[in-house]
Amino acid sequence: AQSVTQLDSQVPVFEEAPVELRCNYSSSVSVYLFWYVQYPNQGLQLLLKYLSGSTLVESINGFEAEFNKSQTSFHLRKPSVHISDTAEYFCAVSVSGGSNYKLTFGKGTLLTVNP
Protein backbone atom coordinates (compact mmCIF):
# COMPACT_ATOMS: atom_id res chain seq x y z
CA ALA A 1 0.00 0.00 0.00
CA GLN A 2 1.02 3.60 -0.51
CA SER A 3 0.84 6.49 1.91
CA VAL A 4 1.47 10.22 1.63
CA THR A 5 2.46 12.59 4.40
CA GLN A 6 2.17 16.32 4.04
CA LEU A 7 4.20 17.67 6.87
CA ASP A 8 2.43 21.01 7.30
CA SER A 9 -1.31 21.35 7.59
CA GLN A 10 -1.15 25.14 7.27
CA VAL A 11 1.44 27.46 5.79
CA PRO A 12 0.93 31.23 6.09
CA VAL A 13 3.20 33.46 4.02
CA PHE A 14 3.34 37.04 2.85
CA GLU A 15 2.79 37.99 -0.77
CA GLU A 16 5.94 37.79 -2.93
CA ALA A 17 7.69 35.54 -0.40
CA PRO A 18 8.96 32.08 -1.41
CA VAL A 19 7.13 29.00 -0.22
CA GLU A 20 7.79 25.28 0.06
CA LEU A 21 5.05 22.72 0.74
CA ARG A 22 6.50 19.42 1.86
CA CYS A 23 5.38 15.97 0.76
CA ASN A 24 6.83 12.57 1.61
CA TYR A 25 5.52 9.26 0.42
CA SER A 26 5.90 5.60 1.25
CA SER A 27 5.55 2.79 -1.25
CA SER A 28 7.07 -0.61 -1.90
CA VAL A 29 6.60 -0.16 -5.65
CA SER A 30 7.33 2.61 -8.12
CA VAL A 31 4.85 5.46 -8.10
CA TYR A 32 3.76 8.47 -10.05
CA LEU A 33 3.54 11.72 -8.09
CA PHE A 34 1.08 14.58 -8.34
CA TRP A 35 0.23 17.92 -6.82
CA TYR A 36 -3.38 19.05 -6.97
CA VAL A 37 -4.80 22.42 -5.87
CA GLN A 38 -8.27 23.04 -4.50
CA TYR A 39 -9.72 26.54 -4.37
CA PRO A 40 -12.67 27.20 -2.01
CA ASN A 41 -15.85 25.41 -3.02
CA GLN A 42 -14.22 23.86 -6.06
CA GLY A 43 -12.91 20.49 -7.12
CA LEU A 44 -9.28 19.51 -7.56
CA GLN A 45 -7.10 20.84 -10.34
CA LEU A 46 -3.86 19.19 -11.38
CA LEU A 47 -0.91 21.47 -10.74
CA LEU A 48 1.91 19.22 -11.92
CA LYS A 49 2.93 15.59 -12.11
CA TYR A 50 6.03 13.43 -12.20
CA LEU A 51 5.91 10.25 -14.25
CA SER A 52 9.52 9.70 -15.28
CA GLY A 53 12.51 11.53 -16.69
CA SER A 54 13.69 14.85 -15.31
CA THR A 55 13.14 14.97 -11.58
CA LEU A 56 12.22 18.67 -11.69
CA VAL A 57 8.75 19.38 -13.01
CA GLU A 58 7.15 22.77 -13.49
CA SER A 59 3.65 24.13 -13.78
CA ILE A 60 2.48 26.98 -15.97
CA ASN A 61 1.85 29.29 -13.02
CA GLY A 62 5.33 29.25 -11.51
CA PHE A 63 5.21 26.25 -9.19
CA GLU A 64 7.81 23.51 -9.39
CA ALA A 65 8.39 20.23 -7.62
CA GLU A 66 11.38 17.96 -7.42
CA PHE A 67 11.21 14.21 -7.12
CA ASN A 68 13.82 12.86 -4.72
CA LYS A 69 13.79 9.09 -4.77
CA SER A 70 16.32 8.60 -1.98
CA GLN A 71 14.35 10.81 0.38
CA THR A 72 10.97 9.70 -1.01
CA SER A 73 9.94 13.32 -1.28
CA PHE A 74 8.14 15.52 -3.79
CA HIS A 75 8.18 19.01 -2.31
CA LEU A 76 6.36 21.85 -4.04
CA ARG A 77 7.99 25.26 -4.31
CA LYS A 78 7.29 28.70 -5.68
CA PRO A 79 9.82 31.54 -5.53
CA SER A 80 7.25 34.32 -5.17
CA VAL A 81 3.61 33.74 -4.22
CA HIS A 82 0.54 35.82 -5.02
CA ILE A 83 -2.68 36.37 -3.10
CA SER A 84 -4.40 34.24 -5.72
CA ASP A 85 -2.27 31.23 -4.73
CA THR A 86 -4.27 30.94 -1.51
CA ALA A 87 -5.77 27.46 -1.65
CA GLU A 88 -5.38 23.94 -0.32
CA TYR A 89 -2.69 21.84 -1.92
CA PHE A 90 -2.75 18.05 -2.05
CA CYS A 91 0.11 15.71 -2.81
CA ALA A 92 -0.89 12.35 -4.26
CA VAL A 93 0.64 9.13 -5.57
CA SER A 94 -0.48 6.30 -7.79
CA VAL A 95 1.19 3.04 -8.67
CA SER A 96 3.18 3.22 -11.86
CA GLY A 97 3.02 0.61 -14.56
CA GLY A 98 -0.74 0.75 -14.99
CA SER A 99 -3.65 3.10 -15.38
CA ASN A 100 -3.33 5.69 -12.65
CA TYR A 101 -6.96 5.77 -11.77
CA LYS A 102 -6.48 5.33 -8.04
CA LEU A 103 -4.84 8.20 -6.22
CA THR A 104 -3.70 8.11 -2.61
CA PHE A 105 -3.74 11.63 -1.19
CA GLY A 106 -2.04 13.40 1.66
CA LYS A 107 -4.14 15.33 4.17
CA GLY A 108 -3.50 18.61 2.39
CA THR A 109 -1.68 21.86 3.16
CA LEU A 110 -3.63 25.08 3.39
CA LEU A 111 -1.53 27.86 1.89
CA THR A 112 -2.63 31.32 2.97
CA VAL A 113 -0.97 34.26 1.25
CA ASN A 114 -1.30 37.50 3.18
CA PRO A 115 -0.83 41.01 1.77
Add this chain to the structure above:
Amino acid sequence: KAGVTQTPRYLIKTRGQQVTLSCSPISGHRSVSWYQQTPGQGLQFLFEYFSETQRNKGNFPGRFSGRQFSNSRSEMNVSTLELGDSALYLCASSFDSEGNTIYFGEGSWLTVV
Protein backbone atom coordinates in the same frame (compact mmCIF):
# COMPACT_ATOMS: atom_id res chain seq x y z
CA LYS B 1 -14.27 20.95 -24.13
CA ALA B 2 -16.61 20.46 -21.18
CA GLY B 3 -15.11 19.25 -17.91
CA VAL B 4 -16.35 16.64 -15.50
CA THR B 5 -19.92 17.52 -14.54
CA GLN B 6 -21.48 16.48 -11.26
CA THR B 7 -25.08 16.84 -10.16
CA PRO B 8 -26.49 17.90 -7.84
CA ARG B 9 -23.95 20.33 -6.42
CA TYR B 10 -25.58 20.58 -3.01
CA LEU B 11 -28.09 18.42 -1.21
CA ILE B 12 -29.39 17.78 2.26
CA LYS B 13 -30.70 14.39 3.30
CA THR B 14 -32.05 12.89 6.49
CA ARG B 15 -30.35 10.06 8.31
CA GLY B 16 -31.63 6.73 7.02
CA GLN B 17 -32.46 7.99 3.56
CA GLN B 18 -30.56 7.12 0.42
CA VAL B 19 -28.92 9.38 -2.15
CA THR B 20 -27.80 9.10 -5.76
CA LEU B 21 -25.11 11.33 -7.22
CA SER B 22 -24.44 11.66 -10.91
CA CYS B 23 -21.27 12.25 -12.90
CA SER B 24 -20.69 12.95 -16.59
CA PRO B 25 -17.05 12.45 -17.54
CA ILE B 26 -15.08 14.43 -20.08
CA SER B 27 -15.95 13.33 -23.59
CA GLY B 28 -13.83 10.35 -24.59
CA HIS B 29 -12.87 9.42 -21.04
CA ARG B 30 -13.94 5.91 -20.15
CA SER B 31 -12.50 5.64 -16.65
CA VAL B 32 -14.57 7.22 -13.91
CA SER B 33 -13.63 7.20 -10.25
CA TRP B 34 -15.19 8.56 -7.08
CA TYR B 35 -13.64 10.06 -3.97
CA GLN B 36 -15.01 11.17 -0.62
CA GLN B 37 -13.55 14.26 1.01
CA THR B 38 -14.10 15.04 4.69
CA PRO B 39 -12.22 17.31 7.10
CA GLY B 40 -11.27 14.37 9.29
CA GLN B 41 -10.33 11.68 6.80
CA GLY B 42 -9.28 13.82 3.87
CA LEU B 43 -9.62 12.45 0.33
CA GLN B 44 -10.41 8.76 0.13
CA PHE B 45 -10.88 6.57 -2.93
CA LEU B 46 -14.32 5.00 -3.20
CA PHE B 47 -14.30 3.06 -6.48
CA GLU B 48 -13.43 3.20 -10.16
CA TYR B 49 -15.33 2.06 -13.22
CA PHE B 50 -14.28 1.32 -16.75
CA SER B 51 -16.55 -0.01 -19.49
CA GLU B 52 -19.38 -0.47 -17.01
CA THR B 53 -17.21 -2.67 -14.76
CA GLN B 54 -15.95 -1.82 -11.32
CA ARG B 55 -12.21 -2.35 -11.45
CA ASN B 56 -11.23 -1.25 -7.98
CA LYS B 57 -12.92 -0.45 -4.72
CA GLY B 58 -11.76 1.42 -1.65
CA ASN B 59 -12.37 0.53 1.96
CA PHE B 60 -15.98 1.64 2.35
CA PRO B 61 -19.01 -0.29 3.60
CA GLY B 62 -21.44 -1.92 1.20
CA ARG B 63 -23.86 1.00 1.64
CA PHE B 64 -21.70 2.78 -0.92
CA SER B 65 -22.23 1.53 -4.45
CA GLY B 66 -21.88 2.77 -7.95
CA ARG B 67 -22.41 1.97 -11.56
CA GLN B 68 -21.36 3.12 -14.98
CA PHE B 69 -23.48 3.32 -18.09
CA SER B 70 -22.56 2.54 -21.68
CA ASN B 71 -21.99 6.25 -22.39
CA SER B 72 -19.45 6.31 -19.50
CA ARG B 73 -21.69 8.39 -17.26
CA SER B 74 -21.60 7.18 -13.69
CA GLU B 75 -23.73 7.26 -10.59
CA MET B 76 -22.94 6.51 -7.00
CA ASN B 77 -25.48 5.59 -4.38
CA VAL B 78 -25.32 5.71 -0.62
CA SER B 79 -28.06 3.88 1.23
CA THR B 80 -29.13 4.20 4.86
CA LEU B 81 -27.35 7.50 5.27
CA GLU B 82 -25.44 8.21 8.45
CA LEU B 83 -24.34 11.58 9.82
CA GLY B 84 -20.75 10.64 9.04
CA ASP B 85 -21.55 10.39 5.34
CA SER B 86 -21.70 14.18 5.18
CA ALA B 87 -18.90 15.02 2.78
CA LEU B 88 -17.88 16.39 -0.57
CA TYR B 89 -18.11 13.61 -3.15
CA LEU B 90 -15.77 14.11 -6.07
CA CYS B 91 -15.98 12.38 -9.41
CA ALA B 92 -12.96 12.13 -11.67
CA SER B 93 -12.37 10.88 -15.19
CA SER B 94 -9.43 10.01 -17.38
CA PHE B 95 -8.33 8.20 -20.48
CA ASP B 96 -7.46 4.65 -19.60
CA SER B 97 -3.75 4.72 -20.31
CA GLU B 98 -0.68 4.88 -18.18
CA GLY B 99 0.23 8.23 -16.76
CA ASN B 100 -2.84 10.04 -17.96
CA THR B 101 -4.10 12.98 -15.99
CA ILE B 102 -7.14 12.46 -13.79
CA TYR B 103 -9.58 15.37 -14.05
CA PHE B 104 -11.94 16.16 -11.19
CA GLY B 105 -15.39 17.66 -11.13
CA GLU B 106 -16.46 20.34 -8.68
CA GLY B 107 -18.12 17.81 -6.44
CA SER B 108 -21.45 17.19 -4.78
CA TRP B 109 -21.80 18.51 -1.25
CA LEU B 110 -23.89 16.10 0.81
CA THR B 111 -25.15 17.07 4.24
CA VAL B 112 -26.88 14.42 6.34
CA VAL B 113 -29.04 15.73 9.18
